[in-house]
Amino acid sequence: MIKITNLEKYYKTEEVKTIALNKLSFEVKEGEFAAIMGPSGCGKSTLLNILGMLDDPDGGSYLFNGIEVANFNERKRANLRKHNIGFVFQSFNLIDELTVFENVELPLIYTGVKPADRKARVDEVLEKMQIMHRRKHFPQQLSGGQQQRVAVARAVVNNPKVILADEPTGNLDSSNGNEVMDLLTELNEAGTTIIMVTHSEHDAKFSHRIIRMLDGQKVTENVLV
């Protein structure tokens, strides 16, 4: 599904060049649940941004579903992204001016789904995430756990092949956190590939494989059973 080879990314200021990713290589197969761990500043988030096609690498290769996307321009990336990738963020990142329903509906609007189909699909996902009763509320009116469930609903509404989750439980208490992890596990069991960046050993245990990083490089890879 995802294969990166010798991926490189630098950040340059006027005088200093910081290496964020240093010839990083790994592969995530379709249907896999991979966790990426490491201390702050090791390049986890940079990696996730590149995998999510929000940023482009400075070197190396990135094959998504067998297609080389490292040199894609913004438009091509956006197009590939909206059909294939869902995002879940630590800080939920819902649009405050839109209701729960409208937030979840947004990706469907951008992929051109017809209004009637959109409503059916959004209702289905909200039902599944058990926040149907909150569909007309605005994000500020929800608890953190509920907000993250909305974010997950938004990430999956388009049936993406891959979900990229950046510390999805980072802003949640443990019980809400577990609920979100259960949701991700369910999605994975239903066939969605998941790549999750986390600090939490507890959360990492939900995955099949843990990739540990330090200074932009892969240190170890543990396969969990």
Next chain:
Amino acid sequence: MFKNHIKIAWRNILKNKGFSIVNLIGLGIGVCACLLISLYVVHESSYDSFVPNSENIYRLQSPYSMSDFDDVGVHFSANMASTMQSEFSEVLKAGRINDVQSFPGAGENEIQINSVPRQFHEEKFAYADQEILDIFSIPFIEGDAKTALYQPNTLVLTESMAKKYFKDESAMGQTIILNGNNDRPYTVAGVMKDFPENSHMDYNFLLTLKDMEFSEGEQTRWFLSNYYTYLELSEGTNTEEFEKRLSQTMIRKYLKPAYLKAGFDMAVNLEENMSLRVQPIEEIHLYSSDVSYEVGKRNDIQVVITFAIIAIFILLIASINFINLSTAKSAKRAKEVGLRKVVGSNRRHLIFQFLSESVLVSIFAFFIGFFLSVVLLPFFRTATGLELSIPLNEPLFYLVFVGMAVLVGVLSGIYPALFLSGFKPIDAFRSKSEQSRTIFNLRSALVVFQFVISIVLIVGTLVINQQMDFILNSKVGFEKDQVLQIYGTTTISDQISSFKEELKGVDGITSASISSFLPIEGTRRNGNSFSKAGKWNIDPAIGGQAWYIDEDYLQTLGITLLEGRNFRGKSDSGNNTTIINQEMAKQLGLENPVGKQISRFNDLYEVIGVVEDFKYQSMKNKVEPLSFYYGLTPSIVSVKLNSGSVERTMTKIEDLWKEFAPNQELRYEFMDESFAQMYRNVERVKTVFSIFAILAIFIASLGLFALSAFMIEKRRKEIGVRKVLGASTASMVKLLSSDFMKLVFIALLVAIPLAYYFMNSWLQEFAYRININIWVFVLSGMAVLGITFLTVAFQTIRSSVLNPIKSLRSE
């Protein structure tokens, strides 16, 4: 998709109430100002466009230039029209109008209906040919427009006059007598529609020119120029080529020989000095400022252009608020942009979304502006003196209005849209989306631009006000206070001397004088040529006025006699004596004028006195040569009142008037009011200019207020930290306002030369004018600095009195 955009736009408007209010109110006021000014501009540009076939109708003009004298004449001899028609096949019709007041019947009259003795005063009389009705296709209510002025002694009056005097009766065939002249009764031969407000012609009564000859040879002499001449040219006439042939033929074949024969030797060079032009009637209203001696409510294209520019500037200032506030609050929208991109939006979608928002705001603002305009229209009508109305029945109006709303929305939204949609999603998520330097500079440039416009407008307002004060209060060389002008005294001309004598006997009246010539525009004028004695036709003559006055004139109007003597009375009648002004003496080069002789045309006059120059025309013009002669011109009696009870004196004057003219109402005006009337137009420009200058400044301040709020919001943490470290509120105000103050200084540097240039060229219109004083700029600069400082200081103090912990915690 579009619904979603509208929805989020609406919620954004509601969520950022302060921002939205500034945008909506600012833009709304801008739209209102723009709409009102547009009504004015459209009205002023629409003159005579309602005339069918207006594109082929012209008025004859003759630009004339001599060494230091340039003028454009619009009056021609009586035979010009018919001669042109027989000479040139492209002249389909030619017609004349004579409204020169010295022709009895033209201008103002006392009228009697049928044989009823009661006299009414009416204005706007002119003599006209039947061809005028034809050329202008003047619509008729009664009578036949094709023949109405075809018979001698007929007249056509307007619908409103017909209603006034004949009510529901038909006006046709009724008799009207002018100034008690029973020998020449006029028969009403037609009722025409009133001339629309945007007509350069404005008459209530058209008297036929058929068989008229005002004096011997008046209809055939080429050098007696009293007629406006209108032409209808055949479709597709090349006017430039036509004018060339017209000038050649008419001047060479007719004018020059006639002038030379009459003894005007200067006409030798007439072909070089004079030409004939045809002016499209639609241009008469706005492009006749070079024409002197024209009565009517002409405007100057410069004034119209100035107002149009102000309208655009006001809208620009409001739009700049929109741009600045949108980019300033970009940080708040950055997250949303990032998210939308993450879930699949591309840049096009986002640009479209932001544009929908700005168009929505703009449409709202246009509605607010529309309703404001409806409410303010009556005041604007008073300010402009025009019957303006919003063309609600015109579909085009709605189209243009909505089109403008969308255009303003797109233009003011495009920059923020491009800017916001350009955020990269990963940058957008970093809590501080860095403002690039270029944005700040662009915003500063726009703020400077707003300040520049504001400063120029403030300077403009101050200078116009000063100039007006200068005109109204400056020494004019005559006493205009406590002087009463009694009009319409022509009807008692046989007893006018005894009326005057009795007036002089009334308690409270210092003196009284009979003369139709007064230093007030709209009273009688004439043009004469003068030269030193014996130099007639040898030296180039000078142009000047020849006024007929009585022995009490100088005293009544407080005009100073510098040397020589005043007229003594009837003994000076016909004895070829004259009193001249200083300018006349100067231009004729007379060292000690008293006792010398001057030529007026071919006649010699002895100078018996010299008066100090007094300003007898609008101060836009320099005082020109003037000479007085003893004689009775009985249409106006001027009365000087002493400072006692004006009311009691007025009652006595009215009683006296009733004795002399029992059938005519007393019609009078105080001279200081008539004097102010001369400057009504400038006064209006002043009012309108001041109003819109204040509006522009208000909108700019509104924007500044909101912008500084955003800038300070962004620096809340800094303010908190500084406070924790011990900064005082005063030092915070200084720190935060200095950025804006710098912009004001830059704006001042740009605005002062600009304002100086514009106002100086405006002042050139006036022969008597103020010098632009340095303090005008100081005051304008202080005003803008003050407004800026107060605005920013208010915001700073508000945020710096907050508990710093609060601002730090919220980070």
